[in-house]
Amino acid sequence: MAITHNLGFPRIGAKRELKFALEAYWKGQTKEAELQQTGAELRQLHWQQQSGLNWAPVGDFSFYDQVLDTSFTLGHLPERVSNLAGTELDNYFRVARGRAVNDSACQCVHAGEMTKWFDTNYHYIVPEFTQDTEFTLNPARLIRQLQEAKSQGVNAKPVIIGPVTYLWLGKSKDGCDRLQLLDKLLPVYQALLQQLADAGAEWVQIDEPALVTELDRNWQHAVNVAYHQLKAAPVKLLVATYFDELRDNLKLACELPVAGLHIDAVRARTEVVRVIDWLPSHKVLSLGIIDGRNIWKSDLTELLSWLEPISQKLGERLWLAPSCSLLHVPVDLTAEQNLDSEIKNWLAFAQQKIDELSTLATALNEGRASVAEKLAQNRDALAGRRASDRVHNPTVQESVAKITPALGKRASSYSKRTAKQRQQLALPRYPTTTIGSFPQTPQIRKDRLAFKQGELKLDEYQNRMRTEIEYSVREQEALGLDVLVHGEAERNDMVEYFGEQLEGYVFSQFGWVQSYGSRCVKPPILFGDITRPHTMTVEWIRYAQSLTDKPMKGMLTGPVTILNWSFVRDDQPRSETCKQLALAIRKEVLDLQAAGVNIIQIDEAALREGLPLRQSQWQEYLTWAVECFRISANGVKDETQIHTHMCYSEFNDIIDAIAHMDADVITIETSRSDMELLDVFDSFKYPNEIGPGVYDIHSPNIPSEEHIVNLMGKARERIPAERLWINPDCGLKTRQWDEVRPALQNMVSAAKSLRNSA
Numbered sequence: 001m002a003i004t005h006n007l008g009f010p011r012i013g014a015k016r017e018l019k020f021a022l023e024a025y026w027k028g029q030t031k032e033a034e035l036q037q038t039g040a041e042l043r044q045l046h047w048q049q050q051s052g053l054n055w056a057p058v059g060d061f062s063f064y065d066q067v068l069d070t071s072f073t074l075g076h077l078p079e080r081v082s083n084l085a086g087t088e089l090d091n092y093f094r095v096a097r098g099r100a101v102n103d104s105a106c107q108c109v110h111a112g113e114m115t116k117w118f119d120t121n122y123h124y125i126v127p128e129f130t131q132d133t134e135f136t137l138n139p140a141r142l143i144r145q146l147q148e149a150k151s152q153g154v155n156a157k158p159v160i161i162g163p164v165t166y167l168w169l170g171k172s173k174d175g176c177d178r179l180q181l182l183d184k185l186l187p188v189y190q191a192l193l194q195q196l197a198d199a200g201a202e203w204v205q206i207d208e209p210a211l212v213t214e215l216d217r218n219w220q221h222a223v224n225v226a227y228h229q230l231k232a233a234p235v236k237l238l239v240a241t242y243f244d245e246l247r248d249n250l251k252l253a254c255e256l257p258v259a260g261l262h263i264d265a266v267r268a269r270t271e272v273v274r275v276i277d278w279l280p281s282h283k284v285l286s287l288g289i290i291d292g293r294n295i296w297k298s299d300l301t302e303l304l305s306w307l308e309p310i311s312q313k314l315g316e317r318l319w320l321a322p323s324c325s326l327l328h329v330p331v332d333l334t335a336e337q338n339l340d341s342e343i344k345n346w347l348a349f350a351q352q353k354i355d356e357l358s359t360l361a362t363a364l365n366e367g368r369a370s371v372a373e374k375l376a377q378n379r380d381a382l383a384g385r386r387a388s389d390r391v392h393n394p395t396v397q398e399s400v401a402k403i404t405p406a407l408g409k410r411a412s413s414y415s416k417r418t419a420k421q422r423q424q425l426a427l428p429r430y431p432t433t434t435i436g437s438f439p440q441t442p443q444i445r446k447d448r449l450a451f452k453q454g455e456l457k458l459d460e461y462q463n464r465m466r467t468e469i470e471y472s473v474r475e476q477e478a479l480g481l482d483v484l485v486h487g488e489a490e491r492n493d494m495v496e497y498f499g500e501q502l503e504g505y506v507f508s509q510f511g512w513v514q515s516y517g518s519r520c521v522k523p524p525i526l527f528g529d530i531t532r533p534h535t536m537t538v539e540w541i542r543y544a545q546s547l548t549d550k551p552m553k554g555m556l557t558g559p560v561t562i563l564n565w566s567f568v569r570d571d572q573p574r575s576e577t578c579k580q581l582a583l584a585i586r587k588e589v590l591d592l593q594a595a596g597v598n599i600i601q602i603d604e605a606a607l608r609e610g611l612p613l614r615q616s617q618w619q620e621y622l623t624w625a626v627e628c629f630r631i632s633a634n635g636v637k638d639e640t641q642i643h644t645h646m647c648y649s650e651f652n653d654i655i656d657a658i659a660h661m662d663a664d665v666i667t668i669e670t671s672r673s674d675m676e677l678l679d680v681f682d683s684f685k686y687p688n689e690i691g692p693g694v695y696d697i698h699s700p701n702i703p704s705e706e707h708i709v710n711l712m713g714k715a716r717e718r719i720p721a722e723r724l725w726i727n728p729d730c731g732l733k734t735r736q737w738d739e740v741r742p743a744l745q746n747m748v749s750a751a752k753s754l755r756n757s758a
């Protein structure tokens, strides 16, 4: 009798109800009660949609981020919000975004740092630790939601982040050893588990994904200490791991004194046999067999053949689940009206994944015959996908086979190139530029929606986008920027836009996935061999260049970032898919050059995110990822200046790979680290030009000229002035013009004053 459960459900809503409710609340258009009501309705709906399972998650819902929720549950808030007026929700949003609703008392504080959740495009708010950090239990939200679920007849299993992973996710602000806090943390967890038990919880899922990373002995020891202390709690604990194999932590995870273990049986399938061997015979084994990171239908028949003997052996001890929380996939495939029907039949979103799980459990519990029709349909869909001639294109495969190292090499070294580029571009010292996007105004979005719904003709849509481009060019000229951009008005997203242009992709209408807070992305679906049937950006850039005598940067997204932010095929290695994308981008680069564009930026914002979770596997990834970037960028002549952009701040451990990309200029995030991270870009390790971001675009705050001059002063201590550019941290699409204008004004005047003082 296999038991089914889910680790977490997407909370944004099939029509992004949560996003709209949050944004209305932040603007002060609605009251807290309305926001709470939307939350309750979404939870109820999502529990109903999971009612076919034996256990549904509770506590996976969040108004912003589940890690921030955990910080609140543990009574662990940054000191800067501890004495401010307002409700708990006000404080919650202050930590999340720097301010509460309509903070009329101007109780704005700097927001908590945001960083990537493991190797996903989801971002969490980083817990901030010092040696004086204290924890106090604040379980009300979780207990209320447990009661809410129970009152609706849900078989509820609370979900929390485990103590070791919680510490692992955070950052020490004073150099303290986070593990020293474990002793203070565990009693709070113990009390929390006690309260959940009192409120009627039988099982609690306690997530410890840190167990799939390389933990040193102190961290491994902490895992043991934690669960030996928590075993006294009067609930059954299911320790959940996901996103990778357990490897060196396998034995440790199996032997913890808890009632069950969940592992990612998609990414760690080869470990299942060993886990079954090691797991004591009283424990539940939860196998995450449905891929929570991708949108393809599972091969149910193949899974059954594998699972039947396991089910025989484990009986009631076998639980089945998606590999990880379904937060990382869209909600419901049936909402899609415009998806190509052949390809739609190959896909499963969150709801369909829940159905797959139920089908598998029924087959195991009642025999395959009981779901024969569903299994047959599933087999047909998969056979169709395998055989489809839309997936395979021999010409593309030949081009990839013909790739040689020469394709990734520029004709001359950086020093030769830069001399020619300087002569041609004649830029001042400390050239100023921006990262690509300008505000995506409500009007731009409205126009695009009208166009997509057929209410606006192509011509008219293009006219309007050209007007937006012209507007941003005039603004940049007025500001006195040196290298201009067209502003990306015509792009819904830097990856989806390219997915829409390339052959081998389809895209959804409602396939939204949360990236941070209320911000979502709609990853395009890469199903087949990639070709570029026509130019994708040339006309827009050419138009923008025609408006000005200043140099206009061509703007592209790089192959690695397109790969990492798409749902990609699982029938060939990612490196193979990436090479196909690289060849397509290379064509675009060469066409831009032919159109007279002599500065081309190729964004690789997600290059670091694609790193495997274990450092021992990094090199293999970096080798092909960097090679793909080089293939896309390096076909150009010496005079063409290649830029790349990366908006994260940890380069120490991959600086060699970054240098090996050999872009003429790299723009990076640095403003929040006070330029310290430039230490790693010193002349030996990084010989080319650098634009260290001088202000944080995630914040509405306007940086002062003095602040920027100050930061650049620090940059100059590390990098020779002739190799420095001045630019923001990242694109400006989420900001408003009223914020962008004064910020860039200060940036440009900072550049002028630096030039004068040189």
Ligand SMILES: Nc1nc2c(c(=O)[nH]1)N[C@@H](CNc1ccc(C(=O)N[C@@H](CCC(=O)N[C@@H](CCC(=O)N[C@@H](CCC(=O)O)C(=O)O)C(=O)O)C(=O)O)cc1)CN2
Pocket (backbone or CB within 6 Å): 121, 440, 442, 444, 445, 446, 448, 449, 491, 492, 493, 494, 495, 496, 515, 516, 518, 519, 520, 521, 522, 565, 733, 734
């Ligand atoms: N893919 C990706 N990942 C990334 C980033 C990124 O830029 N792209 N940046 C980093 C941070 N993550 C981010 C993720 C999303 C957004 C973002 O701005 N998302 C927008 C949606 C962007 C989009 O796809 N816009 C579409 C659709 C917009 C829309 O909602 N349209 C409305 C109608 C228009 C309206 O009335 O507003 C509708 O369909 O109902 C468009 O412009 O065409 C949002 O959530 O609001 C920003 C940063 C890391 N990961």
Ligand SMILES: [Zn+2]
Pocket (backbone or CB within 6 Å): 435, 605, 645, 646, 647, 729, 730, 731
């Ligand atoms: Zn960026």
